[in-house]
Amino acid sequence: MTRHSHIDDDLLRRALEAGDPLRGKELLPFTLTPAEMRSEVDRKAAVAPRMNRRRVIVGAAATMGAAAAAYVVWPSAAIAAPGRLDIDFTKPGKPAADWLTSLADALKSEPSIANLGNTTTYAHLQRWVMDTIDPASQLIAQDIQIWWHPDRSGRELLTTLPAQPSGQRIAQYLEPSPPGKQMDPIRYGPGQYSSLIDVPSTNPDRLKSQLDTHEPPANGPKATLRAIADVAAIHDLNMAQRRAFLIVLAGIPSLLWRGITKDRAGRTCNVLSIDSGDTSQGLRRDLLLVSIAGEIYGHEAIALTPPPRSPISNDTVIEYTLHLETRQPA
Incomplete structure (x- = not known):
C-alpha cells in the first residue's frame, strides 16, 4: 500500500495479521477509515494469534457495494537497499x-x-x-x-x-x-x-x-x-x-x-x-x-x-x- 493512500503501513501490517485471505480469513475492506480499521484490527488481534509471516498490500480497488479487491506485490528484483542520503548523523541535531x-x-x-x-x-x-x-x-x-x-x-x-x-x-x-x-x-x-x-x-x-x-x-x-x-x-x-x-x-x-x-x-x-x-x-x-x-x-x-x-x-x-x-x- 502506498503511504499516501488511506491506510498507513504500520496499520497495514497489523491488518494483515488480523486477516489473511490466503488462509481463509476475511481481509478487512480498505474502504474503512483509518479509525474504523484500527478498531477492527484491535478486535481481531484480541482473539487471533499473530501471523508468522507478514505480507504487504500495496493497493486496493473498491468494487460494487462494500467489497474490495487488493493488489499484492510479490518478490521484486529490487531487493538491494538504497543508500542513505548524505546526512551527517554523527553530529547532534x-x-x-x-x-x-x-x-x-x-x-x-x-x-x-x-x-x-x-x-x-x-x-x-x-x-x-x-x-x-x-x-x-x-x-x-x-x-x-x-x-x-x-x-x-x-x-x-x-x-x-x-x-x-x-x-x-x-x-x-x-x-x-x-x-x-x-x-x-x-x-x-x-x-x-x-x-x-x-x-x-x-x-x-x-x-x-x-x-x-x-x-x-x-x-x-x-x-x-x-x-x-x-x-x-x-x-x-x-x-x-x-x-x-x-x-x-x-x-x-x-x-x-x-x-x-x-x-x-x-x-x-x-x-x-x-x-x-x-x-x-x-x-x-x-x-x-x-x-x-x-x-x-x-x-x-x-x-x-x-x-x-x-x-x-x-x-x-x-x-x-x-x-x-x-x-x-x-
Missing part, C-alpha cells in the same frame, strides 16, 4: 522549532492561491519499502500516479519498478510511465477514494486535529510527521497550507533539524528527523524532507537498530516515499 517557525514567517509575504478542494488533483510519487523481517521476499518498489476528484472518485496507476543499484542515493526512474510492470488501473467510484483528510486547514490548530484523525498521537512520536508526509503526498498545498504544516511540525518537541542535503530526485532540501522505538523492539529514525518553499519532498525511514530476528544491518534504509509532483490539472 538541533531542535527544529526555531527553523520551522522562521521559515513559516518568511513565507508570509508569498502569495497564496485559495485551495477549495473543488477540482481534480494529480499526484506522482515513488515508494520503496522493505520488510525488516523478510526483506528478500517482502518488498515494494513502485511508481504511483493518482488522479482524484472532489467527489472522491479517481484512478490510481501503479508500476512495479525494475531493480536499481544497491546503495544508490538518486532514484533511477523519475519520469511518469517508467519502465517496469504496470498493473491494471485501480478505479475508485464516488466516495471510494480516501484523501485522508478534507481540505487541509490553514489554521494550525485545526490542521493538527485533522492530522490526528489519520495518525492519532497514540501511535507514537512519529505520528504527526508521518501524517504530514501522507497528506502532502496527495494534496496540492498552497502557501498558506504549507505555513500551517510548518507550524504544526514546530510543535513536535523531539523533532530535530539535521541540515541540508539532496533528495532522491536531486533536489535541495532540509532534513527533519525523529526517533522512535527501543533497542529491544527496534529503533527507527523517520526523516521528513522539506524545501525552502515549505514543500514536503518526501519521507524516509532508517532502521537504526533492526527488530529482533531481522537479517538487515544497523542504519539500513527500510523505506522511502518520494513526492515528485502534485498539481491541479487545468
Whole structure:
C-alpha cells in the first residue's frame, strides 16, 4: 500500500495479521477509515494469534457495494537497499522549532492561491519499502500516479519498478510511465477514494486535529510527521497550507533539524528527523524532507537498530516515499 493512500503501513501490517485471505480469513475492506480499521484490527488481534509471516498490500480497488479487491506485490528484483542520503548523523541535531517557525514567517509575504478542494488533483510519487523481517521476499518498489476528484472518485496507476543499484542515493526512474510492470488501473467510484483528510486547514490548530484523525498521537512520536508526509503526498498545498504544516511540525518537541542535503530526485532540501522505538523492539529514525518553499519532498525511514530476528544491518534504509509532483490539472 502506498503511504499516501488511506491506510498507513504500520496499520497495514497489523491488518494483515488480523486477516489473511490466503488462509481463509476475511481481509478487512480498505474502504474503512483509518479509525474504523484500527478498531477492527484491535478486535481481531484480541482473539487471533499473530501471523508468522507478514505480507504487504500495496493497493486496493473498491468494487460494487462494500467489497474490495487488493493488489499484492510479490518478490521484486529490487531487493538491494538504497543508500542513505548524505546526512551527517554523527553530529547532534538541533531542535527544529526555531527553523520551522522562521521559515513559516518568511513565507508570509508569498502569495497564496485559495485551495477549495473543488477540482481534480494529480499526484506522482515513488515508494520503496522493505520488510525488516523478510526483506528478500517482502518488498515494494513502485511508481504511483493518482488522479482524484472532489467527489472522491479517481484512478490510481501503479508500476512495479525494475531493480536499481544497491546503495544508490538518486532514484533511477523519475519520469511518469517508467519502465517496469504496470498493473491494471485501480478505479475508485464516488466516495471510494480516501484523501485522508478534507481540505487541509490553514489554521494550525485545526490542521493538527485533522492530522490526528489519520495518525492519532497514540501511535507514537512519529505520528504527526508521518501524517504530514501522507497528506502532502496527495494534496496540492498552497502557501498558506504549507505555513500551517510548518507550524504544526514546530510543535513536535523531539523533532530535530539535521541540515541540508539532496533528495532522491536531486533536489535541495532540509532534513527533519525523529526517533522512535527501543533497542529491544527496534529503533527507527523517520526523516521528513522539506524545501525552502515549505514543500514536503518526501519521507524516509532508517532502521537504526533492526527488530529482533531481522537479517538487515544497523542504519539500513527500510523505506522511502518520494513526492515528485502534485498539481491541479487545468
